[in-house]
Amino acid sequence: MLIHPKAHFHPYSHASGGWGSAKSVMKILWREQALAKAPSALLKQNKPDGFACVSCAWAKPGHPHALEFCENGAKATAWELTSMKTTPAFLAEHTLSELRQWPDYALEQHGRLTHPLRYEPASDRYRETSWDEAYREIGAQLKALEPDSVVFYASGRASLETSFMYQLFARAYGTNNLPDSSNMCHESTSVGLQESIGVPVGTVTLDDFNHTDCLFFFGQNVGSNAPRMLHQLQDVRKRNVPIITFNPLRERGLERFVNPQSPTEMLTPKSTIISTQYHQVAIGGDTAALIGLAKALLEMDDHTQRKGGAAIIDYDFIDQHTEGFEAFASMVRGCHWQQIERQSGLTHGALESAATVYARNRRVMMVYGMGLTQHRQGVQNVQMLVNLLLMRGNIGKPGAGICPVRGHSNVQGQRTVGITENPKKVPSELIEQRFGFSVPKQRGLCTVDACEGILDGRVRGFIGLGGNFLRAIPDTSRMEPAWRNLELNVQIGTKLNRTHLLPVKNMWLLPCLGRIEIDRQNDVAQTCSTEDSTGCIHGWRGSAEPVSPHVRAETSIVAGLAMATLTFNPSIDWQGWCEDYSQIRTAISAIYPEIFHDMEIRMAEPGGFHRPIAAAQRKWLTPSGKAQFITPGTLSEDDDVYPCALSRDVLQLMTLRSNDQFNTTIYGYDDRFRGISGTREVIFMHRNDITRLGLKVGERVLLTTAIEPEVKRQVGPFEIIAYDIPEGCAAAYYPECNPLVPLWHHAKRSKVPASKSVPVRLTLEER
Incomplete structure (x- = not known):
């Protein structure tokens, strides 16, 4: 018989913040074995010369406090900088059937993913694969599917640069199926x-x-x-x-x-x-x-x-x-x-x-x-x-x-740069002029539509840019059985979660850099950007060494998938964008000039820069x-x-x-x-x-x-x-x-x- 833990209920009489928050932060730093890396990172959290919090999207001041992080932000940092790892050796020891019995907490708490993985149906296990093989085979699968049968989901954690590339990949592929976490909040x-x-x-x-x-x-x-x-x-x-x-x-x-x-x-x-x-x-x-x-x-x-x-x-x-x-x-x-x-x-x-x-x-x-x-x-x-x-x-x-x-740290920003199922909300003409392909005219699937498509079989492939889709959506007991009928499931993430464990015919798990980790391309640390709840765009960069030499930046993963899937297009330099993120920002500025003009200079200013909000000017x-x-x-x-x-x-x-x-x-x-x-x-x-x-x-x-x-x-x-x-x-x-x-x-x-x-x-x- 399943034994359920007994709740301990003691009404909390103290204020929020205070010693309760301090003790909670120390507890998770110790548990995640992150005491060596996290304290120095926390000093740079939400600072002009540091990184944007992995957690919520609340605004970052231009003149920050000495410690510009909260209890939950510190927990998110410790969670990402954990010393614990989920390696191919661990996954070779456990079938997905076994891991589905683990609580959600235990799955993520086990540690960071370190290598690209492919699901092996015969053994019901993930096996290590190479990045080249993953890109090649995923690309082949995507080419075999109808574009409107594939969903490109985004969780809200990716940078503006990655988000822009992701929506461009989906539209060049031929679909506006770009649901995201904002559809749920x-x-x-x-x-x-x-x-x-x-x-x-x-x-x-x-x-x-x-x-x-x-x-x-x-x-x-x-x-x-x-x-x-x-x-x-x-x-x-x-x-x-x-x-x-x-x-x-x-x-x-x-x-x-x-x-x-x-x-x-x-x-x-x-x-x-x-x-x-x-x-x-x-x-x-x-x-x-x-x-x-x-x-x-x-x-x-x-x-x-x-x-x-x-x-x-x-x-x-x-x-x-x-x-x-x-x-x-x-x-x-x-x-x-x-x-x-x-x-x-x-x-x-x-x-x-x-x-x-x-x-x-x-x-x-x-x-x-x-x-x-x-x-x-x-x-x-x-x-x-x-x-x-x-x-x-x-x-x-x-x-x-x-x-x-807003909730997730860049959930508002990813919409600003084109993550939307509605093609009327993106500057299609500018995209077509600059990148030489036709933006699909049909409306894509939002999150609820995508779920309905999975239930009735219209959706055959799913790419997840972060998140835990199967835990976040409603009607879980109906969705999980239907999920298994997918032909393709590609998940880009940092830790193991429930969505990674329901097997489909072809399934890959691609580990990415965390936001706090240094993103080096050609030995140059790259700068990224996000938009907060108040419409303010900030530049930031990671400060910790990557968890493994085998994880890749989200920009690199998106570009690798795009190059393996799409016909060569000289107007989109996927490889060049991966090597120098300022080139991505140049493209963003060209497509959204009213918001992102002079982006490279303005995002480095203390406090970042605000997108124009006409209603704030009574327009x-x-x-x-x-x-x-x-x-x-x-x-x-x-x-x-x-x-x-x-x-x-x-x-x-x-x-x-x-x-x-x-x-x-x-x-x-x-x-x-x-x-x-x-x-x-x-x-x-x-x-x-x-x-x-x-x-x-x-x-x-x-x-x-x-x-x-x-x-x-x-x-x-x-x-x-x-x-x-x-x-x-x-x-x-x-x-x-x-x-x-x-x-x-x-x-x-x-x-x-x-x-x-x-x-x-x-x-x-x-x-």
Whole structure:
């Protein structure tokens, strides 16, 4: 019988940061045997003369702190610079069937891949191969496949240089099948902001934090997912700027913070209060809460104007810069407070209190994460944030604007240089003129489309530029069996993961340099670049020696595959690009001159350079030339699984990450801020729901998706933890709960999996 570890739950009473973070960093440095290399690397992390963090995409300041890394960034560095290795000898000892029984943590924790590998079906093992053989045989396989049957997936970790080459390779091959990790997180942002304000990215820069009067946070756990932002939040709070937070769980990083770089704070009980108001919105209640804020503003404006006071709504800005306000305002006025309260889980008074703070401040920023985007109405959520900002003219002035917090370190940048399934979003004419081939006209596959193509057999080949695709996607229990029907699977990565272990007919595992390692081409250390969450492009270079002489740079791997697959094209010098990355940047500048002109000079400046964001200058690149108020169609954030249509034994489940992981990478079994240690097999529930459903704290339950009963989606058993979460809601960890998310349960128009609201039923584990 499988023995599940017992959870140790001790509510965490300390602030985020502080000694807890320091101890956690030292623990992983010791465990990864990285004490010799990691400390010197950490001193260069996110510095102008160092490397960009492997972890999140939060902005890197031009004048960095002495230690410009956070707890999770340090863990990512230790994870990459580990002294442990996964060699061909180890893989010769273990079949893939055996390794599939290992936990995800154990697979990656075993160490860095050191040699190119080919899967041998007869022995069910990976065997060492040569790079030349790998390129030649993969190229032959790609030539034999229809281009539109092959998917080129990108995880978001590759540099701008590699990403540009990768999308060029795919399009020259003949397909726009370029799904990426943004399809699973912030594609709702790209769609929503483009329609509302004419740009697909946020309008806020780091400097805006110095000028803001007020911050609103929605669905983003800064303490675990972007901890370096806590420096900006602490500075804001020292100016007595209010921070209003909406989140189902009370996250420690949004409550209190101790700066590990401050001796005064580390040696005294002192900490900084982060949120001045904290509203625990119900799962799926964000749209209703945002409409409630807008309704409160309109009612305050009516009251003030009746008394002859100054308007709260910025009608001058609205008249000059926007369209659609009257229709939006009419819809909001027509919503009843009882309906808003029921859907949001918040009281009229709570929403009015938050709106009052908004009304009192002139420069307001809205910060948000996947808690808003990963819903059926994720695009609508993003556009409701824009609506609120437009009501008071809070886009296009210092200290104000919208700030999506991106996940992986270059997930925004790779889209900027062409990683997209939509050929209308790339300058096809410039590509064709410069590189002498026709860009395919047909729309390619996004991540959800690619999954559907794997299920129905249309997708025959898959190339993965980093990531752990099979763990990151939804509907895992349906996807894994279908995956085995692929004819070709090529994975470029640094460590072993689950996606590498499901065999297909032809499979290769190609080890690449880590970002922190020195990328030497012709004995010259190369410089790379990335774009952060605020649209700032930075140059960087690695500082550690490569793990093995047999690993290659991602640029070299992409070029090697391209040269082995494509007909010779004198207009694309793949080999020359590999030897001198400045040549790649010259090509990027030629295709995207407005963003990347003089790139070689500007990316070396402290703080990098910002891409032009028209909306930040109040230039609206929409069809009408104005910003758009977009009227929401519903208060229900997940109207394909509307909670009122479900029985009382159904809970709305959101997936979340621990502070001991980054995306699918699990660094350990502790979630310090939530008080969990020893396991990830837990479900957080309100005490009233535990009692109401006839359950007990500590019991183990199976979680089953409460819709589409003909398809069994189940995980567990998970141990019940009583937690401060709204009634009717539950939370458990990603990616363990991905099998519960139906592939069709995704955001309208953006197709982002709606992982933040999944209806589930609980049943006791059979003894």
